[in-house]
Amino acid sequence: MMLLSKLEIIDMVERIKILNNLGKVKQSDRLLELLEKGVVDPYVSDYIYYSDMSAEEIADKVLSYKPIYL
Numbered sequence: 001m002m003l004l005s006k007l008e009i010i011d012m013v014e015r016i017k018i019l020n021n022l023g024k025v026k027q028s029d030r031l032l033e034l035l036e037k038g039v040v041d042p043y044v045s046d047y048i049y050y051s052d053m054s055a056e057e058i059a060d061k062v063l064s065y066k067p068i069y070l
Helices: 006-021 025-037 044-050 055-064
Strands: none
Touching: 006 025, 006 044, 006 055, 025 044, 044 055
């Protein structure tokens, strides 16, 4: 798995939000799929669709996520 940088996450989140606002759901879904593969945080889509966080705040939250390994 190749992890994304903060700037890449910010760019992708902003593009996803723009595509959704333009009604281009298929394109935003494809981009979201790439984003989800490039980060560890499983809740990245929730931050995009169900919060008022900016793209930078989302990137910071995603990058601070620490999974629990059992």
